[in-house]
Amino acid sequence: MPQVDLTVRVGGDSAAGGxxxxxxxxxxxxxxxxxxxxxxxxxxxxxxxxxxxxxLRTSDEPVYSxxxxxxxxxxxxxxxxxxxxxxxxxxxxLIYNSNDGAPPARADIKEYGLPLNDIAKxxxxxxxxxxxxxxxxxxxFDLPYDKAEEVVKRQLGRxxxxxxxxLLALRTGYEYVEQxxxxxxxxxxxxxxxxxxxxxxxxxxxxxxxMGAIAGGCRFYAGYPITPASDIMExxxxxxxxxxxxxxxxxxxxxxxxxxxxxxxxxxxSMTATSGPGVALMVEALGHATMTELPVVLVDVQRAxxxxxxxxxxxxxxxxxxxxxxxxxxxxIVVAPVSVEDCFYQMVNAFNLAEKYQTPVIFLSDQDMSVxxxxxxxFDMNRVKLEPRLLWDPASxxxxxxxxxxxxxxxxxxxxxxxxxxxxxxxxxxxxxxPGMPGGQYxxxxxxxxxxxxxxxxxxxxxxxxxKRARKLANAINDYTAWEMFETFGDDSAELxxxxxxxxxxxxxxxxMRAQKEGMPVAVLYPKLLYPIPVEHLNSFIERRKxxxxxxxxxxxxxxxxxxxxxxxxxxxxxxxxxxxxxARDVYDKIKQVYExxxxxx
Amino acid sequence: xxxxxxxSNRQIMLTEPQIIPMHFEKANxxxxxxxxxxxxxxxxxxxxxxxxxSFYKAISEMxxxxxxxxxxxxxGCSGRFPAFCKAYGFHGVHGRVLPLATGIKMxxxxxxxxxxxxxxxxxxxxxxxxxxxxxxxxxxxxxxxxNEIYGLTKxxxxxxxxxxxxxxxxxxxxxxxxxxxxxxxxxxxxxWIGRGFSAKPKDMTELIKQAIAHKGFSFLQIxxxxxxxxxxxxxxxxxTKPLPADHNPTDRALAMKYAMDTESLYLGLYYxxxxxxxxxxxxxxxxxxTKGEYSIEKLFARYRR
Numbered sequence: 001m002p003q004v005d006l007t008v009r010v011g012g013d014s015a016a017g018g019x020x021x022x023x024x025x026x027x028x029x030x031x032x033x034x035x036x037x038x039x040x041x042x043x044x045x046x047x048x049x050x051x052x053x054x055x056l057r058t059s060d061e062p063v064y065s066x067x068x069x070x071x072x073x074x075x076x077x078x079x080x081x082x083x084x085x086x087x088x089x090x091x092x093x094l095i096y097n098s099n100d101g102a103p104p105a106r107a108d109i110k111e112y113g114l115p116l117n118d119i120a121k122x123x124x125x126x127x128x129x130x131x132x133x134x135x136x137x138x139x140x141f142d143l144p145y146d147k148a149e150e151v152v153k154r155q156l157g158r159x160x161x162x163x164x165x166x167l168l169a170l171r172t173g174y175e176y177v178e179q180x181x182x183x184x185x186x187x188x189x190x191x192x193x194x195x196x197x198x199x200x201x202x203x204x205x206x207x208x209x210x211m212g213a214i215a216g217g218c219r220f221y222a223g224y225p226i227t228p229a230s231d232i233m234e235x236x237x238x239x240x241x242x243x244x245x246x247x248x249x250x251x252x253x254x255x256x257x258x259x260x261x262x263x264x265x266x267x268x269x270s271m272t273a274t275s276g277p278g279v280a281l282m283v284e285a286l287g288h289a290t291m292t293e294l295p296v297v298l299v300d301v302q303r304a305x306x307x308x309x310x311x312x313x314x315x316x317x318x319x320x321x322x323x324x325x326x327x328x329x330x331x332x333i334v335v336a337p338v339s340v341e342d343c344f345y346q347m348v349n350a351f352n353l354a355e356k357y358q359t360p361v362i363f364l365s366d367q368d369m370s371v372x373x374x375x376x377x378x379f380d381m382n383r384v385k386l387e388p389r390l391l392w393d394p395a396s397x398x399x400x401x402x403x404x405x406x407x408x409x410x411x412x413x414x415x416x417x418x419x420x421x422x423x424x425x426x427x428x429x430x431x432x433x434x435p436g437m438p439g440g441q442y443x444x445x446x447x448x449x450x451x452x453x454x455x456x457x458x459x460x461x462x463x464x465x466x467x468k469r470a471r472k473l474a475n476a477i478n479d480y481t482a483w484e485m486f487e488t489f490g491d492d493s494a495e496l497x498x499x500x501x502x503x504x505x506x507x508x509x510x511x512x513m514r515a516q517k518e519g520m521p522v523a524v525l526y527p528k529l530l531y532p533i534p535v536e537h538l539n540s541f542i543e544r545r546k547x548x549x550x551x552x553x554x555x556x557x558x559x560x561x562x563x564x565x566x567x568x569x570x571x572x573x574x575x576x577x578x579x580x581x582x583x584a585r586d587v588y589d590k591i592k593q594v595y596e597x598x599x600x601x602x
Numbered sequence: 603x604x605x606x607x608x609x610s611n612r613q614i615m616l617t618e619p620q621i622i623p624m625h626f627e628k629a630n631x632x633x634x635x636x637x638x639x640x641x642x643x644x645x646x647x648x649x650x651x652x653x654x655x656s657f658y659k660a661i662s663e664m665x666x667x668x669x670x671x672x673x674x675x676x677x678g679c680s681g682r683f684p685a686f687c688k689a690y691g692f693h694g695v696h697g698r699v700l701p702l703a704t705g706i707k708m709x710x711x712x713x714x715x716x717x718x719x720x721x722x723x724x725x726x727x728x729x730x731x732x733x734x735x736x737x738x739x740x741x742x743x744x745x746x747x748x749n750e751i752y753g754l755t756k757x758x759x760x761x762x763x764x765x766x767x768x769x770x771x772x773x774x775x776x777x778x779x780x781x782x783x784x785x786x787x788x789x790x791x792x793x794w795i796g797r798g799f800s801a802k803p804k805d806m807t808e809l810i811k812q813a814i815a816h817k818g819f820s821f822l823q824i825x826x827x828x829x830x831x832x833x834x835x836x837x838x839x840x841x842t843k844p845l846p847a848d849h850n851p852t853d854r855a856l857a858m859k860y861a862m863d864t865e866s867l868y869l870g871l872y873y874x875x876x877x878x879x880x881x882x883x884x885x886x887x888x889x890x891x892t893k894g895e896y897s898i899e900k901l902f903a904r905y906r907r
Contacts, residue, residue: 032907201905215898220709222701239901241891246708246884251734255701258694262674262705265692266713270705288695378902435690435706435713438669443684443691454640454685 002059003191004035007067009087010054011080014044018130019076023054024373025134025151026074030058031202031375032147034195038063038506039373040581043312051079060195063374064506068585074133076116077101093187095137097129112140112181119176120169128169131156135173142185145174201376205340205369208376209299210235212347213271215384218297219245220263220270222256224278227311228367229301232273253278257285257298264294265444267389267434269351273299276318277308279362283325286360290330290469292444293422293430295354295361295389297347302366304579313579314368316502317554322362323531323562329466331473333357334531336364338487338505341376343369345383346528349483352387356479357472358429364530366553368581369503392419392431392440420451424464428471473532480527480534487528488541491521495546496595498524499538499571501559504551504582511587520595530559533566542567547594549574551582628665633658636668640685649800649826649835650680650747656803657687657745660810671714674703676728678720679754680747680826697728700735703742704880711741711881714814721748725761725781736790736819741879743813746783747800747826750834757831769832783823784861784872788854793818795857795873799842800826801835805869812871818879825867838867845870 008026012019020041031037035058044050057067072093075081078101081094088094090108098113114136116129131152138148148170156166210232213221221240223233233249240247246263250256253274260270274282279300289296302318304310322334333353337346343365354361421442423430430451433440447455448462480486487505490498490512498508505526512522525541527534542548542563550560550571557573564571574590576582636658644650661671671689675681677696684691694702703717724732724746735744751769752758758771759778767776787795794816798806806824813820825842827834845860845868857873878886 028907200907201902202907203905207905211898211901214901220705222705238891241884241888242893242896244888248704248708250701251730254698255704255731255734258698258701259705259708261694262692262702262707263709264705265702266672266706266709268709270709284695285698292692375907378906381898435672435710436669438667441668441688441690443693445685445691445693446695447693455682 002061003193004189005059005061006057006071006189007069008056008058008072008074009070009084010056010074010076011084012052012076013049013079014052015049016076016129018127019052020054021155022074022130022134023056025131025155026137027056027058027373028151028155028202029134029138029143029148030056030189031200032151033144033190034197035060035189036063036200036375037202037373038066040066040368041371042580051083058189060191064509065584066506066581068583074137075101075103076129076133093140095133095140110186112136112177114173114176119172123165123168123172125165125169128165131166131169132173132176135170135175136177137173138170139174139177140181140185141187141189143189199378201378202373203340203376204371204373205337205343205365206231206301206371207235208340208343209337209347209363209365210239211379212344213297213351214239214243215344215379215381216269216348216351217386218269218271218351219243220260220268221246221272222248222250222259222263222270223272223274224250224253224256226253226275226278228303228370229273229275229278229299231370232299232301253281254285257282257296260296261285261289261292261294264296265292265435269295269297269355271297271299271351273301275301275303275311276305276315276321279318279321279325283321284327286332286362287326287328287330288446289360290326290332291446293358293432293469294444295358297350297354297361297363299363299365301370302364304367304577310579312367314366314553314581315577315579316364316366316504316552317558317577318364319501319530319552319554319558319562322364331469331532332359333361333473333476333529334364335361335485336502336528336530337369338502338526338528340369340372340374342528344379346485348384349479349485349528352385352483353476353479355389356387356429357476358389358432359472364502366503390429390431392433392437394437394439396431421453422449422451422465422468424451424468427475428468477529477532477534480529481537485528486534486537487526488524490524491516492523494521494523495598496520496522496591497541497545497548498522498551498587498591499541499548499559499563500524500526500551501528501530502552504553507582507584508551508587510584511591514584514588515591515595520591522591533562535566538563539567542569546598547572549590549594551575551587551590553577553582627667629667630665631662631668633662636661636688638686638688642686643682644679645830647829648679649749649824649828650683652800652803653680653745653747653806653824653826654683654686656806656810659807660814663807664811664814666714666814670712671716672703672706673716673718674699674706675717676719676723677754678723678752679828680718680720681723681754683718697723697726698731699723700728700731700740700744703744704735704738704740707740707742708881708884715742716814717742717744719746720753720760721746721750721762721783722752722760725783725786729761732786733790736787736792736821738880739791739793739818739877741818741881743810743816743820743822745810745813745822745824747824748783749826749828749832750780751828751832753828753831763832767832782861783821785858787821788858788861788873792821792873793875793877794820794871796820796822796871797867797869798822798824799838799869800824801839802869805844809871816874818875818877841865842867842869844868845872
């Protein structure tokens with residue numbers, strides 16, 4: 001049992017500024033004090049103005065979801081009080097701006113009104129209200145002041161003058177509570193027994209996946225700004241020039257993916273990152289990558305759609321687009337990380353799969369994971385092994401006379417082009433030459449082609465090449481188990497199971513822990529390789545269950561329906577499509593409901 | 603001579619780069635030794651034959667090793683161009699040859715990169731990329747075989763078709779005003795701009811050589827008539843003439859004056875400018891960004907609590 005498990009919600013108008021900053025600083029102070037954190041946020045798509053909600057859950061034990069109830073509310077305006085006051089648990093806390101709002105009466109919570117406008121005016125720093133609040137909170141919750149200072153310095157330290165003002169604001173908030181409210185902290189967030197300080201990194205999903213790209217050997221990025229993927233580009237724009245990499249801000253998404261194909265053709269591990277609308281634009285080039293057999297990684301930070309939709313809200317609605325969005329059958333690999341930490345390792349896998357099978361790989365993250373700041377164990381570089389691209393060996397020309405003739409019908413290769421770029425092999429993967437290798441010249445060809453790459457349209461060639469492209473993907477399934485691209489937990493003997501994908505794993509984990517405590521066993525499987533479907537492994541999991549729930553954040557239950565079609569088994573959908581993350585309570589309720597139908601049918 | 607090329611673009615941190623032998627010495631190949639065994643599928647008399655043969659000649663005379671040359675293309679009759687050359691080639695999707703070529707050049711700046719295509723590929727579907735490749739001054743050569751018609755789809759009006767042209771998609775006459783490619787290039791910041799005619803192979807070879815030799819974005823428009831759907835040989839023979847001998851190609855305004863002339867279509871080098879290339883600029887940026895030895899552990903440490 002955790003000694004601390006606290007959910008803090010921060011609400012306010014973004015026009016006043018600093019709501020997310022407040023949340024992130026509070027979260028980091030908790031993290032720097034030794035606690036585990038997990039954050040979520042909803043922000044308007046507008047640059048200024050609109051309601052912002054930031055939520056932090058913190059505990060002395062690992063945290064898997066955003067938390068369903070609010071222990072503490074920090075309300076910067078009346079709207080936030082009106083919206084969230086009733087959600088505060090009995091015994092909870094409210095911190096509000098007493099210059100700009102008043103809460104309705106509630107005897108079961110503790111209220112701390114801070115005259116933030118007055119305090120900020122006194123120190124001549126009207127924008128400093130949020131930092132004043134943080135100072136107050138540090139005192140009210142007995143957090144280490146030195147950690148708070150360190151976080152403020154790290155987060156806001158870019159401008160010296162502003163930093164001094166912010167540090168003054170922090171001190172002022174702290175002292176205001178001490179002098180006007182209470183000298184004794186009413187709540188101790190850090191347990192009296194102290195915390196075992198563990199080595200932790202603090203970051204969000206986009207940062208983790210960007211580092212995963214660097215670790216995965218990526219040195220070529222081209223992209224186009226789009227919420228919520230832009231900060232991947234910004235991250236790599238700062239890092240890539242330092243490691244001989246190249247980052248191009250392209251004129252549009254179509255240019256971005258085509259630049260990546262150019263980079264990959266030239267030998268670089270290449271990637272782009274975008275969101276649903278950008279993926280839609282890249283679909284043609286993705287098919288081209290399948291046809292030319294070029295590795296490329298496309299990160300889709302999914303947001304709520306369709307079309308422009310809700311750019312700052314979460315969704316898992318691009319699964320079908322990722323797997324099937326193509327002219328004709330253009331097989332590709334689709335990978336989904338389950339957590340911020342996993343973003344790092346699955347990016348390495350994504351690059352390895354792309355290079356090994358010379359194919360596009362789509363990496364499905366989502367808006368919630370992209371901005372979610374969490375504490376996580378340091379990345380283990382021993383787990384990072386780079387899978388090389390199968391390169392052509394010029395020596396093979398002389399040693400293998402079979403290379404000199406195309407065995408395809410309709411082939412008219414004279415032997416002049418000795419190297420066969422699209423050579424038929426058992427694995428389906430053909431050795432690739434790179435520009436600069438004498439004798440390796442070929443044309444990466446979007447038309448159907450002979451082994452040499454020369455365009456050819458016969459039925460026989462088209463048929464065998466379809467099989468070649470499919471064979472590569474069929475082989476990729478072997479890496480699913482070899483590279484441990486799945487997570488499983490719960491009770492493996494349970495009749496009731498959950499199969500999910502992506503960032504819903506957190507709330508599912510919590511719900512399953514609760515259900516099992518109450519005597520409802522659940523087996524859970526989260527494949528990280530979504531496509532090709534690891535049929536055998538999934539089948540052995542599925543055939544042992546009576547009922548299977550598939551939770552996902554989209555309208556039609558895209559993954560569930562795909563599994564249903566593949567395994568001819570009913571997949572009970574648990575779909576949410578409002579633009580907010582899945583709640584552990586929803587999962588729990590569904591488990592209970594399905595569990596009871598199993599019992600009732602016995 | 604060898605160059606270090608790794609799977610991850612001169613990767614420095616995690617794996618040993620692979621050593622791939624690269625030959626930098628001038629190749630000594632005849633023009634027809636650059637021909638691949640794939641035979642062109644163009645209609646007899648197509649202007650693109652002339653362009654291809656001038657291209658073979660130009661690269662032969664320049665001594666470019668075939669493995670050092672990458673030819674990228676889009677879709678259209680001219681999109682087949684790379685397959686006919688014994689160089690590295692990339693036959694891309696419709697309109698995206700410039701992003702492809704940009705990616706190749708930026709990943710491997712030591713390569714000679716040419717982009718080829720037609721007027722539809724360049725100025726209709728691919729138009730969004732043209733000004734950007736030009737303003738970045740990507741060090742590539744872009745040869746547009748302009749036949750003022752869609753040939754591969756069998757005869758629809760193109761963005762350079764003249765007003766009034768009656769074709770399959772314009773049965774009552776074309777009402778879309780044609781674009782002026784040379785003006786576009788001048789306005790977009792291309793640093794080498796030339797125009798040729800496929801019936802003048804000698805001049806064309808010379809222009810191709812200059813365009814490839816130029817460090818920066820070279821744009822070469824070549825009138826390359828489509829004998830099947832819009833035969834303009836006679837028309838061009840009448841209206842084209844060489845740029846005046848006293849034309850100063852560093853004078854942008856003068857280049858514009860000649861480019862705007864629609865009565866006489868001038869052939870030759872319109873404009874040339876020295877400006878840092880995209881890969882040079884990016885190298886500069888790398889130097890600016892690099893502070894001491896980089897390690898991924900140091901990157902992680904920035905996020906340690």
